Amino acid sequence: MHDVVIVGAGPVGLFLACELGLAGRSVLVLERETEPGSPWRSFPLGMRGLSAGSVEAFHRRGLLSPLLAASGAPERPVPDQPAPPRSAGHFAGTPLDPADVDLARLPHRLPSPAVDGLMTSLEAVESVLAERAVKLGVEIRRGVAVTDVTQDGSAVVARAGEQEYPAKWLVGCDGGRSTVRRLAGFDFDGTEPRLTGYLALVTLADPGLLRPGFTPTPQGMYVTMSEPGHLGVLDFDGGTYDRTRPPTLEHLQSVLRRVSGTDATLTEVQFASSFTDRAKQVTTYRRGRVLLAGDAAHIHSPLGGQGLNLGLGDALNLGWKLAATVAGTAPAGLLDTYSAERHPVGERVLDWSRAQVAAMGPDPHARAVKSVLTDLLATRDGTTYVFERTSGTSLRYDLGSEEPLIGHNAPEFVLTDGTSLADLLQDGHGVALDFGGGLREVAQRYDDRIRYVAGPARDDLGFGAVLVRPDGIVAWAGGREPDRGAFEEAVRRWFFSVEAE
Template sequence: MHDVIVAGAGPVGLFIANELALSGCSVLVLERDQDPHPPLKELPLGLRGLNAGSAETFYRRGLLEAAMKASGADPQRVGADPEAVEAPDPRELSHFAGMTLDVADIDTAGLPFRLPSPAMEGFMTSLDAVTTVLTERASALGVEIIRGAPVTAVSQDDSSVAVTADGQRHRARYLVGCDGGRSAVRRLAGFDFVGTDPLFTGYVAQVAFADPGQLPMGFNLTESGMFLRTPLEGHLGMMDFDGGTFDRSKPLTREHLQTVLRRVSGTDVSLDEVHLASSFTDRAMQATTYRNGRVLLAGDAAHIHSPLGGQGLNLGIGDAMNLGWKLAATLHGTAPEGLLDTYTGERHPIGAAILDWSRAQVATMDPGPNAPALRRLVHDLMRTTDGTTHVYRRTSGLFHHYDLGDSSPLVGRSAPDFRFEDGTRLGELLQAGLGVALDFTDDRILRGAAQKWQGRIRYAAGSVRNSPGLAALLVRPDGVVAWGSERPSGLAEFEAAAARWFGAADE
């Protein structure tokens, strides 16, 4: 019997599997598809964006360099100057409903405290590139992956979960469903999935245009919908506000795609060939809880929404980083009571906010007699300093906040990448998947206390560059600040915070 079965070998499932294996758990991944490199995951249809928050997550597990290399990203563009003392101004900014914004309008002084790190920006990638990097790490960590094994039955009792896939029965102490928007695990385990119905049918395709000059590059809003062209050869995206009525079980023919393209573009453009195509909608749904007994959900299995703004993959990576260490601690018997339930408590509000962000963009783009006036209003608001800064905070992935019951500015937020005088960075200390106690005082006040959680918390002491005036910090394995103190006499507070997140101290 394995410790955990993960259903789905996409980026989210593989990331969770790696988190668990990093902590010494035995993991079996069951993947529905036989082919590890399906064409829909490769460029151009597999094009995705990892935001700065996801880049930071890969950095904290030692995977950033490999992910950038697989994606063809420029490390100098993604990271800060290695010798920088202060965080550079943002260089990239997502759009809102196709409205591009000027990154120079971001009020950097109003952002939470940050420090320079190798991961300061997001970058474009593909699902294939990300899954390849994560699969290689999973293999190195001893994760077992079975492909061509769709989940067909799930049952659980007080001590384990039974999963049937491809006629074989497997058992584990926990099951994590990462099997996509049409998750079999979600359905079979009885999760409620609620939300809003679609307003459009979307299409992404690789085509050959007879007359590509009729369609400008970029994101083009029209009176009937939207079409998108990128520099990737033949890459086409469309949104047709048909109420989501297209029967997505039907094959996507050249004739149908051409008809939709002519309608939304207002041209008589022709398609010579359709090499590959897929459809989607803006249906926005979310599981009411991410845990049902010994079954948990993450990624698209837990929430679906339109791809506007490129938040889906990043939301799933955040789920994986939050869940992995908590489930591992539960399996090892070191987790404090209720730790696993904080997964839903912390990630469900983040998912709900992103679903609303998606809905707001769809509403802004929805054609109709009042739509132009609404778009002009939103456009004017977005172009203000406050509006631009708000979009950056909502889409960069760097500024999510968990309410941990502490009003300190850093607590509940992603920790700045503190750099010690010897060059060691916090991101490097987190690569082992443990918590980190940072002691910035000369008298090493936390050394003895931190040793009580040896194997769960790493201890690092010394002065750091550009400290915000703190004496000590406790950082969770997911990089979130769990406790901070400006006073060099916070031992009792540290021990209470450590017990809250890492369980009872060793004698």
């Protein structure tokens, strides 16, 4: 019996597998597809944007350099000072100027090679994660379609035909049409679609008929990407297109002509798919011994590129908590904090997606909203607000503290000897940074649970010590004279099991 069976070998499932493998847990990944590669995962159709938060997660596990190499991107040196982002993205098709991002408003920002996003592909992300997972002892079985899930108080069993795969825990990372979600009986609530979207790689008889970038029209919107023939179309048809069949050349051309208001002619369709803006989320991310992560837990339109980053955040949050639960070292209720922390984040992303669709509609009300938003987004405050949301900078879990740093992603502290927080987090342990050295006696009681490091920092931002969870979130922070009792209470809250004592 494995400790954990993960269903789905996409980026979320593989990232979670790496987190569990890093903690020494036995992990089996089951994937329905027989081969890892496909045109939908490679460039340009598989192109995805990783947020600064996701890039930082790769950096803190020692995976940023391999990912940059797989993505064809240059290495990123650590800047001397916090640098402005290279891109600020868009909202509802309105591009944002990165020069308008107010760095002073970004909380506790320190120089790091991971303070900006990255354009990559699903293929690059999955290849890097799969290679790391295998090195960590994770078993990946492809061509296995799960057909049933049963559980009791001590185990869960995934079945694929006649084959059974028992485990202590099972995690569904099997996408928006999740089989695990359905079989395990999760409630899935949300809103129905207003549009059908199309993504295709085509050959156009006259590409000059279509404008570059996002182009709103009285019938919807079309998007021409940087790669020739890489095309997106939004048709506000109420989501009525039958998505059980792939779009034909004739259908795509009809929709494109109607939405664009041009006589655009398609001479070839190499690949085409459809999507909607249906936005739904499970009411809880856990039912007994079955958990969900990524699109299995929440679906929304791909507008704004938040889906992959949301799923990676799920995996990062869940991995160390599930590993500690399997090992028997988790404090009571630790695993339940996964759903408690990530469900509100998913809700915000779904509303973010809904807001963009509402502003992109072709009706007069939507156009009026879009006009006001365009003016607001042209301001420094508006641009910074959007960047904070899409980059992950504004993410903060409610950990019950008034201290602004607690619950946020930890700044990239660097000690005077050159050791960075990213260096210390690579093995997946929690980290106690004690800049003044006054917590050593307390920390040594828990040296099997956390990594304690004492010494001054190049910039401690006014803190005397910080306790960082394995997912990079600040669990506790103290002033110049940190409270030993408060520090020990935080360590025990997040890392110590009374049963194990």
